[in-house]
Amino acid sequence: MSAKKDANFATQCIHGGLSPDPQTGAVMTPIYQTSTYAQEEPGKHKGYEYARTGNPTRTALQDNLAAIEKGKFGICFSSGLAAMDNVLRLLQPGDEVLASDDLYGGSYRLLTAVFGPFGIKSRFIDMRDPANVEREISKDTKMLWIETPTNPMLNIVDIEALTAISKDHGIISVVDNTFASPYLQQPLTLGADIVLHSATKYLGGHSDVVMGAVILNDEETAKKLYYLQNAAGAVPGPQDCFLVLRGIKTLHLRVQRACENARQIVKVLQNNDLVANIYYPGLEDHPRHEIAKKQMRDFGGMVSFDLKEDTLEAATQVMKNTHYFTLAESLGGVESLIGHPASMTHASIPREQRLSVGLTDSLIRLSVGVEDVEDLVSDLEGALAAAVSTSVD
Numbered sequence: 001m002s003a004k005k006d007a008n009f010a011t012q013c014i015h016g017g018l019s020p021d022p023q024t025g026a027v028m029t030p031i032y033q034t035s036t037y038a039q040e041e042p043g044k045h046k047g048y049e050y051a052r053t054g055n056p057t058r059t060a061l062q063d064n065l066a067a068i069e070k071g072k073f074g075i076c077f078s079s080g081l082a083a084m085d086n087v088l089r090l091l092q093p094g095d096e097v098l099a100s101d102d103l104y105g106g107s108y109r110l111l112t113a114v115f116g117p118f119g120i121k122s123r124f125i126d127m128r129d130p131a132n133v134e135r136e137i138s139k140d141t142k143m144l145w146i147e148t149p150t151n152p153m154l155n156i157v158d159i160e161a162l163t164a165i166s167k168d169h170g171i172i173s174v175v176d177n178t179f180a181s182p183y184l185q186q187p188l189t190l191g192a193d194i195v196l197h198s199a200t201k202y203l204g205g206h207s208d209v210v211m212g213a214v215i216l217n218d219e220e221t222a223k224k225l226y227y228l229q230n231a232a233g234a235v236p237g238p239q240d241c242f243l244v245l246r247g248i249k250t251l252h253l254r255v256q257r258a259c260e261n262a263r264q265i266v267k268v269l270q271n272n273d274l275v276a277n278i279y280y281p282g283l284e285d286h287p288r289h290e291i292a293k294k295q296m297r298d299f300g301g302m303v304s305f306d307l308k309e310d311t312l313e314a315a316t317q318v319m320k321n322t323h324y325f326t327l328a329e330s331l332g333g334v335e336s337l338i339g340h341p342a343s344m345t346h347a348s349i350p351r352e353q354r355l356s357v358g359l360t361d362s363l364i365r366l367s368v369g370v371e372d373v374e375d376l377v378s379d380l381e382g383a384l385a386a387a388v389s390t391s392v393d
């Protein structure tokens with residue numbers, strides 16, 4: 001049964017926006033695998049005409065997403081970047097996006113290589129200090145693109161402070177909430193205009209689907225985005241919508257366990273002589289620890305670190321020797337992943353720019369999964385030990 005408005009988060013994950021199938025009573029939302037819908041007479045139908053425009057499985061997911069992000073409207077796209085692409089189409093040539101200088105590589109590429117030639121300007125700035133963001137706003141700035149925690153440096157920016165500034169200047173604020181998931185933070189409640197997700201990550205949660213989503217409160221902007229969803233057509237299929245709906249039912253359990261496991265992993269890294277820097281917002285000496293505590297329920301399952309021997313070779317030795325941490329791009333699934341941003345997710349960002357934000361050659365990023373933490377700890381300790389013995393040889 002659909003969740004009541006005041007229901008808490010886990011209840012919203014399982015029930016938010018959902019009700020049993022009106023036709024059959026099926027408790028789980030059916031996969032409406034159809035491209036078109038019968039009409040009684042021309043123009044007389046049950047609310048669905050063609051599946052690019054609408055599909056009941058997608059509608060259920062969109063309503064569920066709105067519930068878990070505490071927004072009015074949810075809109076799904078075929079990937080996180082397709083969601084971003086549609087959000088950027090709200091802008092006009094000459095408009096400028098101010099984005100965080102420590103941004104998901106694909107977002108950087110979309111802004112610079114795809115929208116740049118169409119006259120949408122973007123600048124990448126340090127958003128950790130809100131005063132700096134305010135200083136950087138120009139007369140053309142129309143959108144603030146916020147990521148927090150950032151990828152892969154796990155920087156934290158103060159959502160409430162930045163959305164207050166964007167409101168003062170009449171700028172649309174967008175928060176890419178992929179890393180935190182709505183279990184950890186709900187940017188709309190902190191003043192954001194638009195929340196964006198790569199649902200491929202924590203929302204789907206099982207590394208078996210690619211999808212994006214946008215959640216917002218403003219009806220006029222929502223209408224524009226529904227229009228674009230249909231007009232540009234980057235829609236997800238019903239099977240994928242079903243998978244993400246199913247993923248969200250355990251979002252709170254998965255993210256909670258990932259947070260607990262990450263905390264233990266960080267302790268192991270702190271006690272290892274090979275490790276140079278650890279990036280994790282749960283550390284008390286993380287420069288924005290207090291803000292993370294203020295705006296997040298817990299500190300997430302993402303941990304980055306680099307090595308005292310700051311070379312790709314040293315990092316490769318570690319990554320080659322893990323067993324459960326699978327070397328792969330992406331994050332947010334039940335299984336633990338290990339990755340090398342400089343050569344993988346962030347390869348499209350110039351090296352100078354990478355180094356200027358601390359993204360060194362040996363930086364390793366972990367997406368801590370929900371396995372038994374003892375197994376993850378011994379896996380990582382073993383891989384670090386193997387890297388030492390190889391470097392001694």
Ligand SMILES: *Cc1c(COP(=O)(O)O)cnc(C)c1O
Pocket residue numbers: 079080081082104106107147151176178179197198199200201210211212
């Ligand atoms: C993966 C990711 C994206 C892009 O999403 P896709 O589903 O891969 O298109 C955007 N932002 C962040 C933070 C991501 O991790």
